[in-house]
Amino acid sequence: MSDKLRKLKDDAAGLVVKGKLDKALEVYKVVLEQDPNDLTAQLKCGDILRKLDRGAEAIGSYTKVAEVYGADGLLLKAIAACKLILEIDPQHTATQAMLADLYAKKTGRAATALPAGFTAPPPVAAPPPLPRAAGDEIPTVSDEEVVVVEAETPPPPELPTIPLFSDLPKNAFIQLLEQMRMRSTLPGEVVIREGDVDTSMFIISHGKVKITKTSEKGSEVILAHLGDGTFFGEMALLSEAPRSASVIAAEETLLFEVSRDVLDQVVANFPSVKNILLKFYRQRLLSNLMATSPIFKPLDGEQRKSLVEKFKSREVPANEKILEEGQKGDGLYMLLAGKVEVAKKTDGKKQVLAHLKEGDVFGEMSLLTNQPVSASIKTIRKSIILKLPRKTFSEIVSTHPQLLAHISELSEERAKTTQAILAGQLKFGDDGLVLM
Numbered sequence: 001m002s003d004k005l006r007k008l009k010d011d012a013a014g015l016v017v018k019g020k021l022d023k024a025l026e027v028y029k030v031v032l033e034q035d036p037n038d039l040t041a042q043l044k045c046g047d048i049l050r051k052l053d054r055g056a057e058a059i060g061s062y063t064k065v066a067e068v069y070g071a072d073g074l075l076l077k078a079i080a081a082c083k084l085i086l087e088i089d090p091q092h093t094a095t096q097a098m099l100a101d102l103y104a105k106k107t108g109r110a111a112t113a114l115p116a117g118f119t120a121p122p123p124v125a126a127p128p129p130l131p132r133a134a135g136d137e138i139p140t141v142s143d144e145e146v147v148v149v150e151a152e153t154p155p156p157p158e159l160p161t162i163p164l165f166s167d168l169p170k171n172a173f174i175q176l177l178e179q180m181r182m183r184s185t186l187p188g189e190v191v192i193r194e195g196d197v198d199t200s201m202f203i204i205s206h207g208k209v210k211i212t213k214t215s216e217k218g219s220e221v222i223l224a225h226l227g228d229g230t231f232f233g234e235m236a237l238l239s240e241a242p243r244s245a246s247v248i249a250a251e252e253t254l255l256f257e258v259s260r261d262v263l264d265q266v267v268a269n270f271p272s273v274k275n276i277l278l279k280f281y282r283q284r285l286l287s288n289l290m291a292t293s294p295i296f297k298p299l300d301g302e303q304r305k306s307l308v309e310k311f312k313s314r315e316v317p318a319n320e321k322i323l324e325e326g327q328k329g330d331g332l333y334m335l336l337a338g339k340v341e342v343a344k345k346t347d348g349k350k351q352v353l354a355h356l357k358e359g360d361v362f363g364e365m366s367l368l369t370n371q372p373v374s375a376s377i378k379t380i381r382k383s384i385i386l387k388l389p390r391k392t393f394s395e396i397v398s399t400h401p402q403l404l405a406h407i408s409e410l411s412e413e414r415a416k417t418t419q420a421i422l423a424g425q426l427k428f429g430d431d432g433l434v435l436m
Contacts (some may be wrong), residue, residue, distance in 0.1 A: 010043065021048050027104060039065050042125055046084065049183075055088045056433035057094075060093050064096060076229050080254055090178070097176050144368070174265055182258045185249040192233055192247040199260035202232035213245040213292055223291050225250065234277050235284065235337075244337075244358060246286060248294025282313060282384065285336050285358070293359035294410075295334070298402035307396065309401075311386035316379050323377040329366025331389045332407075335359065344375040344418070352428050353418055355380065364407050367393055375418070378421025 008031050015024035031041040046061035065083035065140040079102060085095040101432045171296045183202070185191055185380060194214060211232065213220050223245060226232060232247050236320050253365060267274045286308055313336060316322060322333065325344060342354040342362065353375055356362060366373045367390060388396070397404035422424040 005035060005038075006303055008034075012041075013045065013136050016044075016048065024048055025052070033349065039068060043081070046081075050084075050088060059085050059088055059092065066095070070098065070102055076203075076205055079177060080182065080256070083180065083256070085179060087182065090185065096174075099177060121361055140249070145228050149255050153372065172266060172270060176258075176262065179262045179265075181259075183255045183257050185253045186253065187251050189249045190246060191249060191255070192243050192245070194243050194246040196243050197206045198243070201231060201258050201263070202247075203231040203252045203256040203258070204228055205256060207255075208250040209247050209253060211245050211247055213288060215292065216294075220371060221292055223288055230282075231280075234281050244248055244285075274384070282336070285384065289334070289336060289359055293334070293361075295359075295361055295403070307400075310396065311388050312390050313384055313386050316383050316385050318379050318381045318383075321373075321376060322385060323363060323373045325374065325376040326372050329363050329371075329373050329390065331363060331387045332361060332393045333363045333377070334361045334386040334388075336384040338385075339379050339380040340383060341380050342375050343378070344422075346422060351421065353421055354414075354428060356367065361410070365411050368408060368411055 010028055012024045012027035012031070013019075015027065020247050025045060028041045028045050028048070031038055032045070042061050043065050046058045046065070049055075049058035049061060061082045062085045063186075066078045066085070069075070069078035069081060079099070081094050082102070085092050089095075129312050179213050180203075182205075183191075185207075189208060192198070206228060208225060208227045209232065210225050213223055215221050233243075233372060235244060290304045296307070299307065309332065314337075318371075322340065323329070335358055337358055340356045340362070342356060343352050345351070356377075362377055363373070365371070398408070405414060417426065420425070421428060
């Protein structure tokens with residue numbers, strides 16, 4: 001892009017921020033006169049025309065964008081443009097047909113009859129060919145129980161492997177697209193805030209976001225950067241827990257937003273969608289855990305990945321005991337998601353010692369001392385638990401002495417805290433430990 005065109009686009013963006021939409025539209029049209037292949041400028045024209053209530057003209061701009069993206073195999077971007085058209089005119093038959101054609105590309109099948117209520121459109125003239133753009137990077141999943149997500153670029157014209165779009169029949173695919181909302185964000189805008197409770201997940205059509213989490217010391221830890229075709233926020237649809245991380249737009253980003261109500265409708269008809277999302281959900285939790293849990297701090301990246309793959313995961317309902325005081329310890333446990341209570345009986349009464357959060361380990365004292373479990377562990381809400389069997393734990397610590405040292409230090413600290421609670425020097429309350 002020439003410096004002149006870049007300045008024109010910057011000027012147009014500044015005019016939009018100031019609310020001078022008519023002038024911004026004129027500048028973007030100048031950009032398109034000089035570079036008819038600038039899809040970003042074409043998309044901006046559509047956005048401005050829509051704000052100016054010039055719907056028919058906005059549809060013309062969005063249609064050009066959708067057709068070129070579709071022809072280039074960038075189907076998620078094409079779907080986003082189609083969605084913008086249908087938000088202006090839900091009965092726009094040409095766009096309905098385009099979605100059916102995109103579905104055919106997704107599945108590799110020839111386009112067939114449109115879903116009920118759709119009508120065949122008149123032919124739409126194709127725009128001049130544009131340079132091809134880069135493909136979408138997407139996460140892929142192995143069939144193993146605990147895996148790490150990796151990125152892979154599919155050959156056009158396949159649709160990115162996003163759980164909500166994969167393996168859906170045509171009617172469900174188009175129904176979902178109709179019900180999703182579009183959301184545009186500016187650089188630095190918070191899409192999801194750590195600790196909040198809400199019920200939407202998001203798919204990135206255009207742009208980039210960063211995933212961050214607050215460490216125990218209060219500093220920001222960047223967990224990942226996500227781009228076109230990836231998704232986030234699925235944890236809120238599968239867990240009642242507050243948001244475990246923040247998501248911030250790293251640049252201007254266009255998102256699909258899927259509410260829990262919309263997903264529930266899809267899952268009711270296609271239960272496999274929830275199973276796929278749950279697998280991605282566990283992978284995301286594991287990725288966050290490796291970046292933030294103190295137990296992994298002594299290990300490098302490859303060692304962390306190797307250790308995580310040795311844990312076995314299971315979902316535990318609320319109010320279920322995981323470990324019973326007095327029984328033999330059978331492994332090292334880690335809380336992947338949820339919340340658990342640690343309690344001990346003293347004089348026949350239950351004494352709560354702690355509430356453990358995501359990333360905390362338990363069961364280590366019994367492994368280190370070869371003594372029975374000294375306290376009972378019970379889930380407070382539905383949780384996902386990782387377990388490292390006793391034999392595997394012994395093998396790992398024999399080759400990673402730094403891990404054994406860290407766990408031993410953690411065990412000693414917990415033993416001191418337990419003694420202080422039992423001696424009446426400390427008390428565990430809703431806000432944590434307090435001096436007596």
